[in-house]
Amino acid sequence: MAEKIKVPKPAASFEYELFEGDADHLRTVVATPTQISPWIKATELKLKHRIGRGNFGDVWLAIHRQSADDFDECHEVAVKMLHPLKKDIAQTFVYKFERLFLKCREILGVGWLHGVSIMNGKICIAMKFYGGSVADRIALLKERKLQLPDVLRYGIDLANGTQELHSIGLPVLNLKPSNFLLNEHDRAVLGDFGIPYLLLEMLNSEKALILGTPNYMAPEQWEPEVRGPISFETDSWGFGCSILEMLTGVRPWFGKSVEEIYQSVVVKQQKPQVPSGLPPDVENVINGCFEYDLRNRPLMEDILSVFQRSLNAVNRDGAWTHLKSRGPTKNSSFGGYTSWYLSKDHLQVGDTVRPRKPLNSCKPQNMDVPIGIVVGLDGDTDRNRIVLVKISGLQNPLSVQESKLERVTSGFAVGDWVRLKNKQSKHSPVGILHSVQRDGYMAAAFVGLKTLWMDSCSELQMAKAYCVGQFVRLKVNVANPRFDWPRKRGGEWSTGRISQILPNGCLIVGFPGRFVFGDESNSFLADPAEVELVSFDSCPGMVEKYYHLEDFHWAVRPLVIALGLFTAMKLTISIGRGASTKLRKGQRSGDGQGSGNTAWLHPPIANILFEEDAPTANIYY
Numbered sequence: 001m002a003e004k005i006k007v008p009k010p011a012a013s014f015e016y017e018l019f020e021g022d023a024d025h026l027r028t029v030v031a032t033p034t035q036i037s038p039w040i041k042a043t044e045l046k047l048k049h050r051i052g053r054g055n056f057g058d059v060w061l062a063i064h065r066q067s068a069d070d071f072d073e074c075h076e077v078a079v080k081m082l083h084p085l086k087k088d089i090a091q092t093f094v095y096k097f098e099r100l101f102l103k104c105r106e107i108l109g110v111g112w113l114h115g116v117s118i119m120n121g122k123i124c125i126a127m128k129f130y131g132g133s134v135a136d137r138i139a140l141l142k143e144r145k146l147q148l149p150d151v152l153r154y155g156i157d158l159a160n161g162t163q164e165l166h167s168i169g170l171p172v173l174n175l176k177p178s179n180f181l182l183n184e185h186d187r188a189v190l191g192d193f194g195i196p197y198l199l200l201e202m203l204n205s206e207k208a209l210i211l212g213t214p215n216y217m218a219p220e221q222w223e224p225e226v227r228g229p230i231s232f233e234t235d236s237w238g239f240g241c242s243i244l245e246m247l248t249g250v251r252p253w254f255g256k257s258v259e260e261i262y263q264s265v266v267v268k269q270q271k272p273q274v275p276s277g278l279p280p281d282v283e284n285v286i287n288g289c290f291e292y293d294l295r296n297r298p299l300m301e302d303i304l305s306v307f308q309r310s311l312n313a314v315n316r317d318g319a320w321t322h323l324k325s326r327g328p329t330k331n332s333s334f335g336g337y338t339s340w341y342l343s344k345d346h347l348q349v350g351d352t353v354r355p356r357k358p359l360n361s362c363k364p365q366n367m368d369v370p371i372g373i374v375v376g377l378d379g380d381t382d383r384n385r386i387v388l389v390k391i392s393g394l395q396n397p398l399s400v401q402e403s404k405l406e407r408v409t410s411g412f413a414v415g416d417w418v419r420l421k422n423k424q425s426k427h428s429p430v431g432i433l434h435s436v437q438r439d440g441y442m443a444a445a446f447v448g449l450k451t452l453w454m455d456s457c458s459e460l461q462m463a464k465a466y467c468v469g470q471f472v473r474l475k476v477n478v479a480n481p482r483f484d485w486p487r488k489r490g491g492e493w494s495t496g497r498i499s500q501i502l503p504n505g506c507l508i509v510g511f512p513g514r515f516v517f518g519d520e521s522n523s524f525l526a527d528p529a530e531v532e533l534v535s536f537d538s539c540p541g542m543v544e545k546y547y548h549l550e551d552f553h554w555a556v557r558p559l560v561i562a563l564g565l566f567t568a569m570k571l572t573i574s575i576g577r578g579a580s581t582k583l584r585k586g587q588r589s590g591d592g593q594g595s596g597n598t599a600w601l602h603p604p605i606a607n608i609l610f611e612e613d614a615p616t617a618n619i620y621y
């Protein structure tokens, strides 16, 4: 528990410099006692002992001594001492912290920040020292897990804190029970205010930085530039993992190495196991937290409203009464969109709408309705409400379920493929729209960008959409693709089939026409700007069409060869029979035909029939 120790008041002036004179000190701040400043003089912090070690640094118990004209106070604080950062990175970090400090102090769900300092060149963030964390509490319990009402209660505190951080633009990226600190009123506060996120944009050059704690990390958190973007829904995954740990006492992916967790979460796309016996709404929202496509996950406000509703229905002993489900349920998903995805943007009267296409699919729209204008809304946003759409040429408006429509603003809708008008060197110019605001402000995700791109729609133009199931090949002018891409035996790029589209437009491409041994992967990633479509119709000649057929499955080639051989053998037999019959007839008639002249045979087949070592490939190429 935070301890306040009064010490005799020294006669000190309160003007101080945060970073004293030497080169490592990044800036000088002069403060007055009344000024609320994040800066703490290094000499004001006395480290006592280390209480923990995390990915980003060590946590120390320390004493923070504060003086002013009329007081001199000492507080016990927890000091997070970050691993050493390059000078320019540290400078940017401190600048960002300065801007967030006061905002964070206003957030009740985040631990009370004392300020920042630099000790021995390392950034130190001082926070109120709390008596323990949710992880500590679990460890002290006999059954090593929390009761459902406590889980919901802490969950509500934490979802509130996280949501408030989101409202100032900060994903936490490090939600886990050891970062959930308990105050004197048994309320949970966040012990991290988004340090990984602050470091995220700055650490391009630093290698092997894990952006969080592996057991709690969402798929996109492992490789934000490849499978990103990092977004608020990234925290939903970490939140879901933390809730599971509170309910079961077992940390997700317990006992697995970092590499094994990466394989499970990112490559095999597995989800942590959700225990049974939970109220259906709670189970549903936690399951939603583990959607691979972050757009399909619930936001903190969704989680919060489910938890708040459920807490009212749960008794102290953890038994719960069945509540009529009000929020989105599993069954209300449609066309690959979960109800969490659909609930992120609600229609308003006056919106231009068009039918929604299934997610990442080439299937046509679900309805044959042209573009229209919303003229009426009927029902609750929680449920799939009915929208009245006015369509030009029709006298009466049509009643359509809201989930079957998407809003079109300035010609764009969420989920559209877009291309940046100005060429980018670092990231792909082709990506997917994540949000379209009514004022024309857009958020899009691109391969090569860790977070969402946000700007005006005037920077964008529509791009051709890719769908799961389409065949693609690297464009001929791409000499150095962003990701590895397999080649054929002849050296040209192979053609593969899109098996999945990530939220930033990154394509996961399988190569069914490529034979692989053992557990060698046959999936490759592709930047959508570097590939072109290959289809049977667009293949110019018969040979190209056949090559395209080979791309469908590695067995096509051996099958065609076997079929050719079989046909050739059949032909040989029938020709042989025909020839001997004719010979016999000729011998009988004495006309001399059937003397072995093969000129009438198709040349390659003749090769097979009469050249012993004829290469089988000659038959078809």
Ligand SMILES: Nc1ncnc2c1ncn2[C@@H]1O[C@H](COP(=O)(O)OP(=O)(O)OP(=O)(O)O)[C@@H](O)[C@H]1O
Binding pocket: 051, 052, 053, 054, 055, 056, 057, 058, 059, 078, 080, 111, 127, 128, 129, 130, 131, 132, 133, 174, 178, 179, 181, 191, 192, 212, 213
């Ligand atoms: N303000 C605080 N008051 C009391 N204990 C704290 C405080 N902040 C952190 N701790 C405790 O210190 C320990 C280490 O915390 P820290 O957050 O650095 O490590 P971590 O959670 O293991 O990793 P990470 O760096 O990834 O967050 C944890 O047990 C945590 O509960």
